[in-house]
Amino acid sequence: MAVILIIEDDAGIRAALSRALTDRGHAVQWQPGGLPGLQSVIDDRPDVVLLDLGLPDVDGIQVLTMLRAVSEVPVIVVTARDEDQDAVKALDAGADDFVTKPFGADHLDARIRAVLRRGGPQKTEGPLTVGGLALDARTRVATLDGEPLELSRKEFDLLLALAQRAGEVVSKRELLAEVWQQPYGGGDRTIDVHLSWLRRKLGESAAEPRYLHSTRGVGIRLVAPGTD
Structure with missing residues (x-):
């Protein structure tokens, strides 16, 4: 209840x-x-x-x-x-x-x-690093090139979910299930809005991605700059 x-x-x-x-x-x-x-x-x-x-x-x-x-x-x-x-x-x-x-x-x-369901993505021991990006699931601290990132709860959870599968294309349906606990889908707009906020904070855009790369019709991939 x-x-x-x-x-x-x-x-x-x-x-x-x-x-x-x-x-x-x-x-x-x-x-x-x-x-x-x-x-x-x-x-x-x-x-x-x-x-x-x-x-x-x-x-x-x-x-x-x-x-x-x-x-x-x-x-x-x-x-x-x-x-x-x-x-x-x-x-x-x-x-x-x-x-x-x-x-x-x-x-x-x-x-x-x-x-x-407030748990968010599965927690990981120790910080995750992808290029200059570091995320600590235990303390919920994110840094970029050593500088702290001011992220909302959902922004952190979304970025963590992608970092836990760095280099893989993660579908929006999977992200909805992991981060928003909505396995029935239908929330692409929500993900797109949060991705746009993350891109701004990571110093990139959809047209000129550094970390967050979209594969049209498939999903999102988090990679270190210069490795795509």
Whole structure:
């Protein structure tokens, strides 16, 4: 059972979500606005937050930014907005997942179970090194040419998953299963967004890769610069 906080202003949607999630064994709390929702995260420490973007007091992206300043609670954005730019903004602000209305209750429950699996990729003893890149799974420290890299939790997990199989092409489906615990797929956009962030921090681009090389239609390969 998980304690789930729903931040949603539509009473009908709140009621339907509450019933569906309660029927699946979860404890459900709710708030009708962004600011009371933020206070509830601080006070009640839920296991998962379901966040609507179209809130009456503060835009959901702003709520997510403020929430990330005070908590690492998994956040699933649940919204009627279906534009790519909305998903990118939400992920950029720290969302763990993005679900577009309408959706099935079983599908949402699967997403909740996925974000609750916090283990990430299998841990490795000692730092992994690929060229000038070093990752220590135990301390979750990453450095590039001796300088620390500021990575989010998912960025580190994604880079670690690739480093553990350096030189191999890893499919997006495999990465979804290992890093996001989504074996059913359907999250290519999420991976692409995180890869673009990683490339910026590694000083490269998709057009001029150094470490992260895409094989179209197959997957991603992490290699040391100059060895491709």
